[in-house]
Amino acid sequence: LLFCEEGVVEWREISTGVVVVSDRCFRGERADAGGPAVRKAVEEYGGTVARLEIVPDEVRAIAEALKRLCGRCDLILTTGGTGASPRDVTPEATREVVERELPGFGEAMRARSLAITPHAIISRGVAGIAGETLIINLPGSPRGAVECFGFVSAAVPHAVDLIKGKQVE
Amino acid sequence: LLFCEEGVVEWREISTGVVVVSDRCFRGERADAGGPAVRKAVEEYGGTVARLEIVPDEVRAIAEALKRLCGRCDLILTTGGTGASPRDVTPEATREVVERELPGFGEAMRARSLAITPHAIISRGVAGIAGETLIINLPGSPRGAVECFGFVSAAVPHAVDLIKGKQVE
Amino acid sequence: LLFCEEGVVEWREISTGVVVVSDRCFRGERADAGGPAVRKAVEEYGGTVARLEIVPDEVRAIAEALKRLCGRCDLILTTGGTGASPRDVTPEATREVVERELPGFGEAMRARSLAITPHAIISRGVAGIAGETLIINLPGSPRGAVECFGFVSAAVPHAVDLIKGKQVE
Numbered sequence: 045l046l047f048c049e050e051g052v053v054e055w056r057e058i059s060t061g062v063v064v065v066s067d068r069c070f071r072g073e074r075a076d077a078g079g080p081a082v083r084k085a086v087e088e089y090g091g092t093v094a095r096l097e098i099v100p101d102e103v104r105a106i107a108e109a110l111k112r113l114c115g116r117c118d119l120i121l122t123t124g125g126t127g128a129s130p131r132d133v134t135p136e137a138t139r140e141v142v143e144r145e146l147p148g149f150g151e152a153m154r155a156r157s158l159a160i161t162p163h164a165i166i167s168r169g170v171a172g173i174a175g176e177t178l179i180i181n182l183p184g185s186p187r188g189a190v191e192c193f194g195f196v197s198a199a200v201p202h203a204v205d206l207i208k209g210k211q212v213e
Numbered sequence: 214l215l216f217c218e219e220g221v222v223e224w225r226e227i228s229t230g231v232v233v234v235s236d237r238c239f240r241g242e243r244a245d246a247g248g249p250a251v252r253k254a255v256e257e258y259g260g261t262v263a264r265l266e267i268v269p270d271e272v273r274a275i276a277e278a279l280k281r282l283c284g285r286c287d288l289i290l291t292t293g294g295t296g297a298s299p300r301d302v303t304p305e306a307t308r309e310v311v312e313r314e315l316p317g318f319g320e321a322m323r324a325r326s327l328a329i330t331p332h333a334i335i336s337r338g339v340a341g342i343a344g345e346t347l348i349i350n351l352p353g354s355p356r357g358a359v360e361c362f363g364f365v366s367a368a369v370p371h372a373v374d375l376i377k378g379k380q381v382e
Numbered sequence: 383l384l385f386c387e388e389g390v391v392e393w394r395e396i397s398t399g400v401v402v403v404s405d406r407c408f409r410g411e412r413a414d415a416g417g418p419a420v421r422k423a424v425e426e427y428g429g430t431v432a433r434l435e436i437v438p439d440e441v442r443a444i445a446e447a448l449k450r451l452c453g454r455c456d457l458i459l460t461t462g463g464t465g466a467s468p469r470d471v472t473p474e475a476t477r478e479v480v481e482r483e484l485p486g487f488g489e490a491m492r493a494r495s496l497a498i499t500p501h502a503i504i505s506r507g508v509a510g511i512a513g514e515t516l517i518i519n520l521p522g523s524p525r526g527a528v529e530c531f532g533f534v535s536a537a538v539p540h541a542v543d544l545i546k547g548k549q550v551e
Contacts, residue, residue, distance in 0.1 A: 162367035165317035198500035331536035334486035
């Protein structure tokens with residue numbers, strides 16, 4: 045829908061941060077499998093994960109991690125905390141940080157996942173823009189996170205370009 | 214995406230409340246067909262409707278009914294008030310009561326209904342979590358309510374389990 | 383899902399306003415192609431565009447144009463400002479004006495557009511009800527705007543009827 049003035053950014057130029065949201069991983073009770081899985085998926089596209097943080101399922105901790113990474117990363121992928129459990133608050137934390145939401149990412153991830161499992165309907169993940177950074181919530185399971193990232197990744201470079209004001213109508 | 218620690222709850226263990234939102238039914242000008250239709254659908258899954266209330270299309274009346282049923286029910290299904298008429302305010306009342314929204318339910322109901330009628334796009338129904346209760350808005354027509362319930366029912370027992378904190382990552 | 387008491391309104395009875403949101407068109411640096419494209423699409427359905435305004439990508443300017451047209455139009459179609467660029471704020475302006483959102487319109491436009499281009503996921507367009515007026519955000523590209531209007535137009539007359547309170551359950 046938009047044409048590019050300066051050429052679309054490539055994945056290798058996109059600095060990605062990953063935020064693992066999990067009480068158990070944060071406390072060291074469980075090895076983090078989601079972070080490495082997302083990192084591998086990003087690297088397969090040619091991108092690099094500049095930073096990976098593990099935080100507990102707390103709105104404040106998640107929001108602070110997102111804000112810390114915003115200045116340094118073009119893209120932040122969270123994994124975990126998007127479900128319906130009492131401790132799942134990643135969407136709420138993300139909404140506190142973004143200025144503008146991008147509803148299409150969550151919609152597309154749920155619609156595509158729904159073809160795989162009826163439980164996908166429960167996922168509450170959101171996406172949005174914080175300054176010049178695109179934030180996307182992915183599910184907590186390594187397989188779900190990688191699948192959902194795959195459903196939306198084709199639009200990420202163009203979105204990053206737009207967010208940085210590098211493209212015009 | 215999640216595995217169950219204690220076994221998934223079964224429909225017969227889920228206490229369901231039904232809130233019929235309709236000025237005409239509340240005033241007794243019209244027999245309520247939506248409530249019995251939803252009750253029958255729940256019972257066909259093996260569930261039980263512990264409570265059925267009829268309220269007018271008023272934000273306060275709807276919200277109060279939802280709050281009354283929250284402590285007693287695992288699941289509340291509303292029927293009516295999700296359209297675009299001036300009196301349709303069920304989504305607004307539901308948003309006042311839930312702490313966290315579950316956007317996938319409304320998205321899936323609209324997407325699936327859209328294959329049946331283009332008017333499905335007008336439906337504004339939401340779903341969300343209030344304490345330990347799952348609330349889902351269904352349309353007002355008995356057929357539409359039962360159809361939409363069918364589109365999302367497969368995820369309800371798992372969602373109820375998650376909301377009650379009975380499952381973990 | 384609803385039956386009509388007085389007969390569904392026809393497109394020729396719907397007064398439509400078009401708001402073109404574009405800094406470049408507003409400053410006269412670029413000819414407006416989106417407005418004429420949307421006007422032509424509305425006229426092909428038998429509708430009439432009573433008013434067309436061009437405003438810059440500013441929340442206040444967009445919101446004021448929407449409010450000006452609300453009293454005069456049954457339907458307002460915006461084109462432009464729904465993307466992820468720093469200046470894209472049409473959804474935010476629309477949310478300031480509408481009392482109740484209609485999430486189905488944006489969902490359907492994105493889902494249908496996604497079959498054409500993966501970039502459709504970035505579109506942030508919303509729709510909603512302001513008084514007796516239906517407002518729908520369309521993308522900025524003439525082709526995208528006409529395509530998206532086509533995806534949702536079948537529900538517009540019924541929605542306009544409902545919003546004006548001309549139909550009942």
